[in-house]
Structures are given as structure tokens and as C-alpha cells.
Amino acid sequence: MIFVKRGANGEVIAVSREPLANAESREGGWSAVSGDEAEVLAFSRIISDAANPLESSDLSLVRVLEDLIELLIERSVIRFTDLPSPAQQKLMERRGAREALQRISLLDDDGVI
Structure with a gap:
């Protein structure tokens, strides 16, 4: 109550x-x-x-950090497997969710890509 x-x-x-x-x-x-x-x-x-005045910028900062991690992996500065398992899992979950959202946004009104 x-x-x-x-x-x-x-x-x-x-x-x-x-x-x-x-x-x-x-x-x-x-x-x-x-x-x-x-x-x-x-x-x-x-x-x-x-x-918490920082809360509003937290989500955009998360995306920046994701992009930074992807860039470091892409340029072989770090390996994905160098990251702790929980971090790997979170990044994979977010990558999957982002890909799913991107597929949805590619659909037109008729459901055709």
C-alpha cells in the first residue's frame, strides 16, 4: 500500500x-x-x-561504452574472452537485443524486408 x-x-x-x-x-x-x-x-x-542527476546520461553512456568495447575488440586491443564472464554475457545479451530491434525496424508496413 x-x-x-x-x-x-x-x-x-x-x-x-x-x-x-x-x-x-x-x-x-x-x-x-x-x-x-x-x-x-x-x-x-x-x-x-x-x-540522481547522472541517471539521465547513464543510458547514453552505456551505449558509448559498448561501442568502445566493440572498437577495442575489432582493433585487437583486447579479446572478447579477456572480459569477465558476466561482462561477456551482458554484452552478448545487448548485442542480440540490438540486432532484434534492428530487424524489426527494417520491416516495412507489409512485414517485408
């Missing part, structure tokens, strides 16, 4: 995992809701982004 406080316009302005004073009632704008509501998830994302 999640407890939310809503502003004057009904927008979520605070979220709590613990019942707060009068949270079970509507007094003070608090109400109990399920944690998977779109408004609660959106509020949580906003708070998360504010708490």
Missing part, C-alpha cells in the same frame, strides 16, 4: 510508504492507493531523476 498526498488540482505532490498522521482518511489530502498507478509511477520517476 502506498499513501499519496494530492495538491489543490488533484496532482500527486507527495508519496509515502508508511501511513502518516491521518493518511487513512482524506484529511490533509492523504489517501491510500496501489503503487502501480500511473500518477504514482510518474511522481517516483521525477523524484528519482532529481535525486
